[in-house]
Amino acid sequence: MNYTADELAPAVQEILASAAERSGGESRVSVEARSLPAAFAATESRGRVPIIAEVKPTSPTTEGTNTGDPVELAEAMVEGGAAALSVLTEPDHFGGSVANLERIRAAVDVPVLRKDFLLREAQLDTVESDVVLLIARFLGDDLEPMVRAAENRGFQPLVEVHTEAELTAAVEAGASIIGINNRDLGQLEVDLGTFEELAPKAPEDVTLIAESGVSTVEDVQRMREAGADGLLIGTAIMDGDPTTNTERFTGAHNEH
Numbered sequence: 635m636n637y638t639a640d641e642l643a644p645a646v647q648e649i650l651a652s653a654a655e656r657s658g659g660e661s662r663v664s665v666e667a668r669s670l671p672a673a674f675a676a677t678e679s680r681g682r683v684p685i686i687a688e689v690k691p692t693s694p695t696t697e698g699t700n701t702g703d704p705v706e707l708a709e710a711m712v713e714g715g716a717a718a719l720s721v722l723t724e725p726d727h728f729g730g731s732v733a734n735l736e737r738i739r740a741a742v743d744v745p746v747l748r749k750d751f752l753l754r755e756a757q758l759d760t761v762e763s764d765v766v767l768l769i770a771r772f773l774g775d776d777l778e779p780m781v782r783a784a785e786n787r788g789f790q791p792l793v794e795v796h797t798e799a800e801l802t803a804a805v806e807a808g809a810s811i812i813g814i815n816n817r818d819l820g821q822l823e824v825d826l827g828t829f830e831e832l833a834p835k836a837p838e839d840v841t842l843i844a845e846s847g848v849s850t851v852e853d854v855q856r857m858r859e860a861g862a863d864g865l866l867i868g869t870a871i872m873d874g875d876p877t878t879n880t881e882r883f884t885g886a887h888n889e890h
């Protein structure tokens with residue numbers, strides 16, 4: 635692993651402790667993934683900003699829980715023009731579930747990202763998705779084998795980074811989709827400057843995603859100007875009407 639527990643906020647320590655306890659799937663999955671880069675390209679060709687809209691019922695930094703039907707929320711985001719969806723499967727701190735992901739993926743035709751804290755190869759076998767999140771900070775030396783294990787099952791791995799060292803590790807692990815998280819998972823502070831600082835250091839041919847803390851159209855424009863091919867937005871889409879919110883972000887003036 636790439637961290638020591640006392641560097642992490644208590645909520646993150648709890649998230650990782652419960653992730654370590656969760657079992658894997660009973661048999662190896664094999665996925666025919668819907669392409670995330672192709673979905674981004676299709677959205678760009680319509681003059682819209684590629685947004686991965688997140689079905690995020692709650693989180694350690696969100697007040698209350700959105701009890702809306704996850705499939706209805708997901709369909710509303712697709713209606714608003716989301717290029718792809720992110721679905722929390724973490725059950726203990728984000729109100730997510732594997733069942734939510736299965737139902738949503740069956741109901742929509744855009745790529746679906748599984749958002750969880752995966753620590754072991756067997757946990758990849760819990761459910762099918764098109765894209766799977768691998769967090770560099772928590773995988774450390776296991777990152778490269780997890781990237782290979784995900785690809786061997788047909789998943790597109792999205793490797794999440796927050797520092798230059800993690801970005802280097804993601805590139806060395808062969809990641810072709812990299813998410814720069816503006817939220818520091820150590821202390822849960824958000825700074826959009828993180829993406830602006832790291833994006834120029836990423837290889838040109840990587841699909842680059844700005845994650846977390848985006849709440850206004852100006853934030854979308856800022857991330858696009860800094861080089862984001864797409865943005866992952868949770869709270870600001872879940873808070874209010876998901877269709878209107880997604881439409882607003884996908885329609886942010888496209889400077890990219």
Ligand SMILES: O=C(O)c1ccccc1NCC(=O)[C@H](O)[C@H](O)COP(=O)(O)O
Nearest residue numbers: 693694695845846847848867868869870
């Ligand atoms: O969102 C949290 O509170 C959180 C706390 C601890 C670990 C991870 C957390 N979020 C994970 C995410 O990556 C976000 O859900 C995602 O990037 C969307 O962020 P936002 O648009 O700020 O809701």
